[in-house]
Amino acid sequence: xxxxxxxxxxxxxxxxxxxxxxxxxxxxxxxxxxxxxxxxxxxxxxxxxxxxxxxxxxxxxxxxxxxxxxxxxxxxxxxxxxxxxxxxxxxxxxxxxxxxxxxxxxxxxxxxxxxxxxxxxxxxxxxxxxxxxxxxxxxxxxxxxxxxxxxxxxxxxxxxxxxxxxxxxxxxxxxxxxxxxxxxxxxxxxxxxxxxxxxxxxxxxxxxxxxxxxxxxxxxxxxxxxxxxxxxxxxxxxxxxxxxxxxxxxxxxxxxxxxxxxxxxxxxxxxxxxxxxxxxxxxxxxxxxxxxxxxxxxxxxxxxxxxxxxxxxxxxxxxxxxxxxxxxxxxxxxxxxxxxxxxxxxxxxxxxxxxxxxxxxxxxxxxxxxxxxxxxxxxxxxxxxxxxxxxxxxxxxxxxxxxxxxxxxxxxxxxxxxxxxxxxxxxxxxxxxxxxxxxxxxxxxxxxxxxxxxxxxxxxxxxxxxxxxxxxxxxxxxxxxxxxxxxxxxxxxxxxxxxxxxxxxxxxxxxxxxxxxxx
Numbered sequence: 001x002x003x004x005x006x007x008x009x010x011x012x013x014x015x016x017x018x019x020x021x022x023x024x025x026x027x028x029x030x031x032x033x034x035x036x037x038x039x040x041x042x043x044x045x046x047x048x049x050x051x052x053x054x055x056x057x058x059x060x061x062x063x064x065x066x067x068x069x070x071x072x073x074x075x076x077x078x079x080x081x082x083x084x085x086x087x088x089x090x091x092x093x094x095x096x097x098x099x100x101x102x103x104x105x106x107x108x109x110x111x112x113x114x115x116x117x118x119x120x121x122x123x124x125x126x127x128x129x130x131x132x133x134x135x136x137x138x139x140x141x142x143x144x145x146x147x148x149x150x151x152x153x154x155x156x157x158x159x160x161x162x163x164x165x166x167x168x169x170x171x172x173x174x175x176x177x178x179x180x181x182x183x184x185x186x187x188x189x190x191x192x193x194x195x196x197x198x199x200x201x202x203x204x205x206x207x208x209x210x211x212x213x214x215x216x217x218x219x220x221x222x223x224x225x226x227x228x229x230x231x232x233x234x235x236x237x238x239x240x241x242x243x244x245x246x247x248x249x250x251x252x253x254x255x256x257x258x259x260x261x262x263x264x265x266x267x268x269x270x271x272x273x274x275x276x277x278x279x280x281x282x283x284x285x286x287x288x289x290x291x292x293x294x295x296x297x298x299x300x301x302x303x304x305x306x307x308x309x310x311x312x313x314x315x316x317x318x319x320x321x322x323x324x325x326x327x328x329x330x331x332x333x334x335x336x337x338x339x340x341x342x343x344x345x346x347x348x349x350x351x352x353x354x355x356x357x358x359x360x361x362x363x364x365x366x367x368x369x370x371x372x373x374x375x376x377x378x379x380x381x382x383x384x385x386x387x388x389x390x391x392x393x394x395x396x397x398x399x400x401x402x403x404x405x406x407x408x409x410x411x412x413x414x415x416x417x418x419x420x421x422x423x424x425x426x427x428x429x430x431x432x433x434x435x436x437x438x439x440x441x442x443x444x445x446x447x448x449x450x451x452x453x454x455x456x457x458x459x460x461x462x463x464x465x466x467x468x469x470x471x472x473x474x475x476x477x478x479x480x481x482x483x484x485x486x487x488x489x490x491x492x493x494x495x496x497x498x499x500x501x502x503x504x505x506x507x508x509x510x511x512x513x514x515x516x517x518x519x
Contacts, residue, residue: 070354070355070356070357070358070359071090071132071133071134071355071356072084072087072089072090072132072356072357072358073358073359074358076132077132080129080132082130082131082132084132087102087103087106087131087132088102089102089103089106089347089351089356090356092357095246095247096245096246096247096348096351096352097246097344097348099347099351099356100343100344100345100347100348100351101344103131103347104340104343104344104347105340106131107128107131107343109336109339111128112336112339112340112343113339114126114127114128115127115128115343115346116339116342116343123137123139123150124136124137125137140191141197141424142187142188142191142197142233142252142254143167143168143197143198143199143213143422143423143424143425144164144165144166144167144168144171144183144187144422144424144425145162145163145164145165145187145190145379145425145426145428146162146163146187146190146191146370146426147424147425147426148425148426148427149424155426155427160427161370161371161426161427161428161429162190162370162371162426162427162428162429163186163187163190163370163371163372163375163376163378163379163428163429164379164421164425164426164428164429164431165183165186165187165378165379165382166379166382166383166386167212167213167421167422168198168199168212168213168214168215168225169203169211169212169213169214169215169216170382170383170386170387171183171215171225171382171385171386172214172215172216172221172222172225172386173216173385173386173387173388174382174385174386175221176385177224177228178228179381179382179385180224180225180228180229180232181228181229181231181232182232182378183229183232183378183382184228184229184230184231184232184233184234185232185233185235186232186374186375186378187232187233188232188233188234188251188252189251189362189365189369189375190369190370190371190375191233191252192251192252192362192365197229197233197254197255197257198215198225198226198229198230198254198256198257199213199214199257199258200214200215200222200223200225200226200256200257200291200292200295201213201214201222201257201258201260201262201263201288201307202214202216202217202218202219202222202263202287202288202291203215203216203217203263204217204263204287205263205264206494207267207490207491207492207493207494208263208264208265208490208491209265209266209485209486209487209488209489209490209491210263210265210423210486210487211263211485212422212423212485213422213423213424219286219287219288219290219291220290222291223290223291223292223293223294223295223298224294226256226291226292226294226295226299226301227294227295227298227299228299229254229299230254230256230295230299230300230301231298231299231300233251233252233254234250234251234252234253234254234299234300234301234302235251236248236249236250236251236361245300245352246348248352249352249353249354249361250302250349250352250353250354251353251362252353253302253303253349253352253353254301254302254303255301255302255303255304255305256291256292256295256296256299256301256303256304256305257304257305257306257307258305258306258307258308258316259292259304259305259306259307259316260284260288260289260292260307260311260316261277261279261284261288261307261309261311261316262275262277262307262308262309262316263277264277264309264490265487265488265489265490266488266489266490267490267492268492271488272307272308272309272488273308273309274309274310275308275309275310276309276310276311276312276313277309277310277311277312278312279311279312284311292304302349302352303349370429371429371430376429376430393514394514396473396514396516397516399441399473399516401440401441401442403472404441404442404472404473405442405443405472406442406443406444406445406470406471406472406473407438407441407442407443407444407445407471407472407473407474407475408444408445408446408447408464408467408468408470408471408473408474408475408511409434409435409438409444409445409446409447409474409475409477410446410447410448410449410464410467410468410474410475410476410477410503410507411448411449411450411475411476411477411478411500411503411518412448412449412450412451412452412453412455412477412478412479412500413434413453413477413478413479413481413518414433414434414435414446414448414475414476414477415433415434415435415446415448416433416434416477416481417431417433419453419479419481419482420433422482423482423486423487434475434477434518438475441473445467445470445471446467447460447463447464447466447467448460448464449461449463449464449476449503449507450498450499450500450503452483453479453480453481453483453484453497454483454484454497454498455496455497455498455499455500455503456498456499457499458499458502458503461499461502461503461506461507464503464506464507465506465507465509465510466510468507468508468510468511468512468515469510469511469512470512471511471512471513472512472513473513473514473515473516474507474508474511474512474513474514474515474516475515475516475518476503476504476507476508476515476516476517476518477518477519478496478500478503478504478517478518478519479496479500479518479519480496480497484497496519504517
């Protein structure tokens with residue numbers, strides 16, 4: 001179950017109410033005991049819990065015909081015929097906790113239920129118009145940049161894309177905490193929304209389809225990555241050292257996921273929804289829980305997302321281990337007090353984001369703040385630091401363009417574009433394929449060697465060997481893509497697919513000069 005952890009009162013977790021749409025709309029206090037609940041991030045729900053990107057609907061126009069996004073704006077309240085002073089939750093002199101509690105107290109039970117994410121409502125929070133709360137949709141992804149996944153992110157002619165940073169497994173290989181935090185700051189500046197990131201599952205099995213999303217197999221590195229990336233995402237300059245979460249604002253709300261012991265998506269008929277991880281207590285504490293503990297204690301993350309699987313037979317969404325190693329929350333029949341508590345957590349996070357302060361601090365951000373030269377250069381630096389050089393025979397690298405007259409560029413990824421940005425990616429500001437980047441090295445002969453990444457047909461290998469036999473230097477760019485390894489698609493082995501290994505061996509044997517393999 002997604003849950004509020006001990007002493008972390010502002011985590012955005014809460015109950016999800018099951019039942020028919022009409023049943024939920026007409027709940028009365030004496031019916032509460034008959035409504036079964038689970039976590040807001042329960043299995044197979046499309047929304048997975050964490051919110052807050054505002055997307056207004058057609059019925060959200062205020063009387064003068066215009067739309068507004070932020071609560072507690074005097075002009076907006078005036079247009080709605082409301083006296084903002086009558087609502088203590090708009091009083092910025094009060095703590096977030098007091099303001100959120102006041103807001104929840106002013107709602108009827110039916111109104112409260114409409115604010116809880118659930119299967120039938122999708123990604124929509126219906127708001128409470130009489131209190132100035134408008135309908136919005138929520139959640140987005142920011143795994144390694146602002147993603148196009150989720151209803152809360154929109155790219156258009158004004159802002160056509162965002163800075164795409166290296167995949168997490170690459171950035172983590174830099175072992176540079178300040179780099180991770182700086183990337184988080186850059187992403188949050190381009191975002192200023194709420195995002196499900198980072199993915200801090202320990203990559204115990206490299207065949208897992210989502211291994212590319214994680215910082216790797218070392219719990220300490222995973223935890224340090226989580227804490228620094230989260231602080232980079234969430235910290236508002238000048239308030240980052242405050243220990244009082246009731247007064248410290250958020251730049252964005254991030255989410256450490258997936259809690260816990262999840263590294264099977266779809267492997268030989270076993271899906272993540274039915275996968276049961278059998279984990280020894282010591283291994284659970286030292287390996288799988290440690291990164292989440294660091295994310296909470298060092299990163300002050302504002303939310304945690306539960307996993308899909310079971311641990312020792314118990315669904316993670318209902319009764320899993322917690323970082324304080326106590327099982328504190330289990331499934332129950334819901335009370336209105338449970339709803340109140342969950343809504344308060346949600347609205348505290350919204351208030352920390354500034355959405356209840358009229359025009360918030362970051363509302364003036366615009367096109368100039370997305371895909372800035374500084375962010376693009378930061379992405380380049382992350383690639384440089386995260387790239388791993390396994391072998392450099394004869395000090396072939398770095399290449400000297402003055403000594404190279406002919407270059408053979410070979411491989412299914414030599415002209416890659418989309419494959420380079422991994423999954424949960426946005427629309428990059430600019431993509432430079434390896435082939436484009438190597439154009440400065442003189443005469444070039446490009447041969448794919450494979451029809452695609454799966455490389456089932458070996459008929460293109462011979463032209464590639466011919467090119468290598470004539471070139472001063474041969475560069476092979478091989479590897480996998482999301483057709484081989486992805487969410488809901490685990491791998492059976494760690495080998496390169498199809499005839500890629502054969503391509504590499506034959507090209508290396510035929511090459512006149514040094515061979516550089518990038519994979």
